[in-house]
Amino acid sequence: MQPDTIKAQELMRLLTQGLLAHAEEKTASELGNRSQYIGMSDIGKGVECMRAAVASKLGISAIPATTDVGELAHEDLVRVLGRQIILQRGHWQEYGIEKALTATGVKLVPQLEISIEHNGVTIKAHLDFTLVWGGKRPAVRILELKSNGRIPESLYASYEAQLYGQVGLLKSCWAQPCFSVPQTDLRQVTFPQAIKKMFGVDLPESSDNVDVEAWVLSISMSEVKPFGPYLPDMDMLEACMQTAVAIWRAAEDVRAGNLGLSDLDYCRGFHPLCDWCDVNGDCPKFQAASIPSDSACGLELEELAMLKERKAVLEERITDAEERIRQTYSLIGTQDWISTGAHRFRVTTVAGRKTLDRSPVVDKLASLIGDELKVQTALEQCEKEGKPHDRLYIGKINKPLKLAA
Incomplete structure (x- = not known):
């Protein structure tokens, strides 16, 4: 209704x-x-x-x-x-x-x-x-x-x-x-x-x-x-x-x-x-060129902001739904696939991502080499920096009201 x-x-x-x-x-x-x-x-x-x-x-x-x-x-x-x-x-x-x-x-x-x-x-x-x-x-x-x-x-x-x-x-x-x-x-x-x-x-x-x-x-x-x-x-x-x-x-x-x-x-x-x-x-902080809201660029920017808001809501709903399904899957106690309609589902354990903890590496190498400065220099020479990239920020404009009486 x-x-x-x-x-x-x-x-x-x-x-x-x-x-x-x-x-x-x-x-x-x-x-x-x-x-x-x-x-x-x-x-x-x-x-x-x-x-x-x-x-x-x-x-x-x-x-x-x-x-x-x-x-x-x-x-x-x-x-x-x-x-x-x-x-x-x-x-x-x-x-x-x-x-x-x-x-x-x-x-x-x-x-x-x-x-x-x-x-x-x-x-x-x-x-x-x-x-x-x-x-x-x-x-x-x-x-x-x-x-x-x-x-x-x-x-x-x-x-x-x-x-x-x-x-x-x-x-x-x-x-x-x-x-x-x-x-x-x-x-x-x-x-x-x-x-x-x-x-x-x-x-x-x-x-x-x-x-x-x-x-x-x-x-x-x-x-x-x-x-x-x-x-x-x-x-x-x-x-x-x-x-x-x-x-x-x-x-x-x-x-x-x-x-x-x-x-x-x-x-x-x-x-x-x-x-x-x-x-x-x-x-x-935000003073810059103003674009008419009814222009092609203005309309596209407003649409992008609206889509990103919808995306945030959808991502939150997806996260909640996935958590509920994982809990239900655990309660069922099966390791098999679950089929419904045109889709099948299964919860699996994925190995954690491996990362390198720099601090203990420096300590270990320094104890072997005996010179922490050389270790730091060698590690810096092996570092690789990613390319700079652009990031788009979108923020809300709050309309100012009159001073309170």
Whole structure:
């Protein structure tokens, strides 16, 4: 049965409006007015792109207001809905992870807030989860959740800056009345006071003898990977504080008309998060010749981008289907072919690809020859470099909206 196109679009419009409204309410209740302070995510963004961080403080966004959803064209509605599902998936995962951790009996504080003033700038950290153990060996673990389409091999610098800021503030502000817990009457207390009030656990008045670590938990739709530990580092904390002040001062200068966004430093080179930037539409990084979208070349480029998006979706579906079939084949317990229709299937074990680990080769040859420099030189002479090749990058342009009131 084919769906009613108009009714289907209205359902999508209703869902989009609901997701945007929920995001606004959640941000207001947990993070407050973000225009009044610099958060850890702002600092993380500023480490990689000052222009994007300042634009965020100025309220520039590609996300429409809930009242504007009814005016969106269908293609824009699809784009906004798709992005909201990806952005809010992290909140849904956060809820599930909190329930899972709580079920273990661990003492957990969700969304712990640390608020300080530094050089006249209000800086706040909101910790997804803070896990606490008392006793003779007190320990605290900060757990930051990141929702990823694919688990990264290593963390982005922006994520690591967030972690160093969080764990650094926890340690340095431990005995200061800088901590607050949402949905409770705990406001501007010390960390030991908050834990005593919530769990009846006595923590030392100083963090010096407490085992403090921060971790990132990267979560995709089917995988989880922890990154860490990140330990308190006062030099890294100071770098985070300097970045926060720089973002605030730059935002003030842009508001006053003393600077333009394009005057600020921006992310150089290729970065996968640029596609998600709200101000990538007029970023100096991408300034080049503009081709009319209705020209032959423009139409072909748009078609190529569409085909690559479809390819990515198909590859993901193929990967999922292959994994299900492999699991089913294993459960059947056969080594024979499986036939169905005009195709036959079989799962076989293929030998792993052989590669040469350079480090032990150098060590082994150096022990035989007795001269590591000669070994390195000989290996370099045997290396073969492939020919340079062109790579085509395709990125999305996010339409800039007006400044938030």
